[in-house]
Amino acid sequence: xxxxxxxxxxxxxxxxxxxxxxxxxxxxxxxxxxxxxxxxxxxxxxxxxxxxxxxxxxxxxxxxxxxxxxxxxxxxxxxxxxxxxxxxxxxxxxxxxxxxxxxxxxxxxxxxxxxxxxxxxxxxxxxxxxxxxxxxxxxxxxxxxxxxxxxxxxxxxxxxxxxxxxxxxxxxxxxxxxxxxxxxxxxxxxxxxxxxxxxxxxxxxxxxxxxxxxxxxxxxxxxxxxxxxxxxxxxxxxxxxxxxxxxxxxxxxxxxxxxxxxxxxxxxxxxxxxxxxxxxxxxxxxxxxxxxxxxxxxxxxxxxxxxxxxxxxxxxxxxxxxxxxxxxxxxxxxxxxxxxxxxxxxxxxxxxxxxxxxxxxxxxxxxxxxxxxxxxxxxxxxxxxxxxxxxxxxxxxxxxxxxxxxxxxxxxxxxxxxxxxxxxxxxxxxxxxxxxxxxxxxxxxxxxxxxxxxxxxxxxxxxxxxxxxxxxxxxxxxxxxxxxxxxxxxxxxxxxxxxxxxxxxxxxxxxxxxxxxxxxxxxxxxxxxxxxxxxxxxxxxxxxxxxxxxxxxxxxxxxxxxxxxxxxxxxxxxxxxxxxxxxxxxxxxxxxxxxxxxxxxxxxxxxxxxxxxxxxxxxxxxxxxxxxxxxxxxxxxxxxxxxxxx
Amino acid sequence: xxxxxxxxxxxxxxxxxxxxxxxxxxxxxxxxxxxxxxxxxxxxxxxxxxxxxxxxxxxxxxxxxxxxxxxxxxxxxxxxxxxxxxxxxx
Numbered sequence: 030x031x032x033x034x035x036x037x038x039x040x041x042x043x044x045x046x047x048x049x050x051x052x053x054x055x056x057x058x059x060x061x062x063x064x065x066x067x068x069x070x071x072x073x074x075x076x077x078x079x080x081x082x083x084x085x086x087x088x089x090x091x092x093x094x095x096x097x098x099x100x101x102x103x104x105x106x107x108x109x110x111x112x113x114x115x116x117x118x119x120x121x122x123x124x125x126x127x128x129x130x131x132x133x134x135x136x137x138x139x140x141x142x143x144x145x146x147x148x149x150x151x152x153x154x155x156x157x158x159x160x161x162x163x164x165x166x167x168x169x170x171x172x173x174x175x176x177x178x179x180x181x182x183x184x185x186x187x188x189x190x191x192x193x194x195x196x197x198x199x200x201x202x203x204x205x206x207x208x209x210x211x212x213x214x215x216x217x218x219x220x221x222x223x224x225x226x227x228x229x230x231x232x233x234x235x236x237x238x239x240x241x242x243x244x245x246x247x248x249x250x251x252x253x254x255x256x257x258x259x260x261x262x263x264x265x266x267x268x269x270x271x272x273x274x275x276x277x278x279x280x281x282x283x284x285x286x287x288x289x290x291x292x293x294x295x296x297x298x299x300x301x302x303x304x305x306x307x308x309x310x311x312x313x314x315x316x317x318x319x320x321x322x323x324x325x326x327x328x329x330x331x332x333x334x335x336x337x338x339x340x341x342x343x344x345x346x347x348x349x350x351x352x353x354x355x356x357x358x359x360x361x362x363x364x365x366x367x368x369x370x371x372x373x374x375x376x377x378x379x380x381x382x383x384x385x386x387x388x389x390x391x392x393x394x395x396x397x398x399x400x401x402x403x404x405x406x407x408x409x410x411x412x413x414x415x416x417x418x419x420x421x422x423x424x425x426x427x428x429x430x431x432x433x434x435x436x437x438x439x440x441x442x443x444x445x446x447x448x449x450x451x452x453x454x455x456x457x458x459x460x461x462x463x464x465x466x467x468x469x470x471x472x473x474x475x476x477x478x479x480x481x482x483x484x485x486x487x488x489x490x491x492x493x494x495x496x497x498x499x500x501x502x503x504x505x506x507x508x509x510x511x512x513x514x515x516x517x518x519x520x521x522x523x524x525x526x527x528x529x530x531x532x533x534x535x536x537x538x539x540x541x542x543x544x545x546x547x548x549x550x551x552x553x554x555x556x557x558x559x560x561x562x563x564x565x566x567x568x569x570x571x572x573x574x575x576x577x578x579x580x581x582x583x584x585x586x587x588x589x590x591x592x593x594x595x596x597x598x599x600x601x602x603x604x605x606x607x608x609x610x611x612x613x614x615x616x617x618x619x620x621x622x623x624x625x626x627x628x629x630x631x632x633x634x635x636x637x638x639x640x641x642x643x644x645x646x647x648x649x650x651x652x653x654x655x656x657x658x659x660x661x662x663x664x665x666x667x668x669x670x671x672x673x674x675x
Numbered sequence: 676x677x678x679x680x681x682x683x684x685x686x687x688x689x690x691x692x693x694x695x696x697x698x699x700x701x702x703x704x705x706x707x708x709x710x711x712x713x714x715x716x717x718x719x720x721x722x723x724x725x726x727x728x729x730x731x732x733x734x735x736x737x738x739x740x741x742x743x744x745x746x747x748x749x750x751x752x753x754x755x756x757x758x759x760x761x762x763x764x765x
Contacts, residue, residue: 492763
């Protein structure tokens with residue numbers, strides 16, 4: 030059954046491999062996926078360890094529902110101490126890897142040490158081997174996956190791999206599977222690279238026994254009806270994640286020219302309809318595809334229609350690539366967005382981070398803080414498409430002074446560049462933000478400031494805050510599974526009630542990441558989609574474990590607090606601009622210049638922001654410094670951590 | 676009969692700053708038509724050029740989404756229509 034899937038400890042320094050069952054008591058406290066990975070990180074990472082050193086443990090996992098009869102259980106989670114932030118490293122990807130790993134017998138891997146030369150790990154029906162990967166070093170992410178399939182003679186092998194960015198220890202390198210599925214935040218690819226680990230390849234045909242298969246399938250039919258019956262999924266299935274681009278831009282919610290504007294002008298060529306047209310022209314009308322067990326199919330396939338990369342096949346681009354290679358550097362051509370997306374997928378690097386880094390460098394260049402001396406002659410002005418793509422190559426291969434410096438991540442780069450370059454870096458905890466501008470949305474600003482892995486939209490963003498939902502609908506969502514009768518507002522510009530929403534979503538997304546399901550099949554994307562009330566049944570039918578919605582909520586709280594404890598242990602303090610829950614001064618000091626009347630001229634009010642943080646901490650059971658209180662530790666059973674049960 | 680339409684904050688500059696507008700009609704479609712007759716700019720954000728409801732717009736009637744066949748859903752006096760904008764994702 031699903032709960033029979035094991036954990037494997039693999040030491041690349043010694044070659045020792047050990048497998049163990051996962052005790053049911055541990056499952057009941059941390060479920061699986063990200064939550065159990067947080068437990069493993071807190072228990073296995075020595076305090077203050079070098080993120081790129083052999084002591085940093087790398088966890089790769091599926092959720093507790095992975096490869097069961099539940100839909101959308103495609104997600105693979107990866108965790109380690111981050112080489113980008115020095116705090117929590119955590120990333121999540123779709124595709125087919127985690128289900129295959131579960132069929133091969135495993136839900137969790139803990140990889141330690143460092144191989145003497147490049148290797149990959151081969152997992153096949155309960156067996157684990159460490160194999161030579163010297164011939165794979167230097168290959169792109171897709172070349173690597175196909176080479177492993179060819180070597181082992183099985184086209185159904187799924188691999189989680191790094192590209193050249195991971196090999197070169199770019200501190201925001203991805204782990205990838207398939208064409209574009211990217212565990213793309215906090216530099217987990219660099220951790221793999223530091224261990225000389227090129228790939229983890231899996232193939233499995235071991236049955237997974239479902240606890241109550243008839244009920245599981247019957248319930249999943251209702252689940253699918255709910256997913257396919259939601260308008261947001263219909264739209265996303267047609268246009269992919271870019272579907273929100275047009276309205277977000279015309280409203281004024283995008284970050285343009287680093288942080289100078291909150292709206293991009295002349296963006297017609299990168300509108301979702303235009304990207305869809307290109308996919309239709311180059312692939313055909315049925316160009317949308319999906320991950321394991323998915324009914325949404327949000328991923329487009331395309332070929333680049335023109336320019337120096339014409340004819341190259343890829344998948345996406347996601348909304349994030351529209352920002353990274355469109356809005357932030359102010360490049361207006363679809364072919365540039367598509368080419369940038371292709372390059373990051375092949376090199377295996379975080380599109381959000383690299384796009385933000387280059388846009389930041391462009392602003393520094395226009396301000397004269399860096400010059401052609403630092404760029405080795407490159408004219409790094411906004412809107413220079415060729416320079417943008419050239420910088421992607423240079424960063425991923427660490428070519429030239431600036432390429433090497435930017436590969437180190439924003440804070441180390443700002444220290445090397447000097448002057449007042451740090452003031453222009455739009456980061457939290459050392460990680461750059463999505464290309465969104467939260468000055469008009471206090472709830473979203475609180476989310477990026479307090480998210481456990483740095484500035485990020487997938488940890489606690491109350492995304493549906495932007496919908497303008499009826500207040501009764503919001504009250505129904507946010508007063509369950511635990512009661513809440515405090516303020517709530519369906520106005521996205523308000524400050525009141527937002528701390529509760531961020532707290533609620535923080536727990537919601539943790540639960541989702543423990544289950545191993547895709548956020549697009551949850552309330553992240555729409556008010557009618559599943560949340561805490563729906564998941565206990567899915568867990569029970571598939572695994573036999575019984576939880577109430579409140580118990581799931583408590584598990585999510587426990588796991589979030591473990592992540593917080595890890596961050597505190599590694600140096601997080603509340604107001605630290607480099608390692609705290611604090612926004613760049615531009616959020617407070619520079620009013621937005623463009624957009625709809627409800628957005629233009631807005632800043633985040635510092636006093637109200639601090640009050641929101643206080644209130645958020647209070648909901649979390651943390652003191653004013655953001656430290657879990659002894660009562661919270663006791664309530665969540667964390668006062669014995671690290672407990673070394675696994 | 677009077678139905679109240681709640682306007683998304685990003686659209687209120689198109690309704691002279693009004694948060695809600697009272698409209699008349701037998702269906703959601705009638706009500707939106709009435710709204711657009713008074714505030715023509717709302718037509719551009721609610722509908723695609725071919726006349727279909729914009730894929731990012733979801734209409735709630737009281738506490739329920741009206742999708743699919745949103746425009747055909749019947750309304751009665753005292754109902755509230757919410758124009759919601761699906762801006763989640765990324």
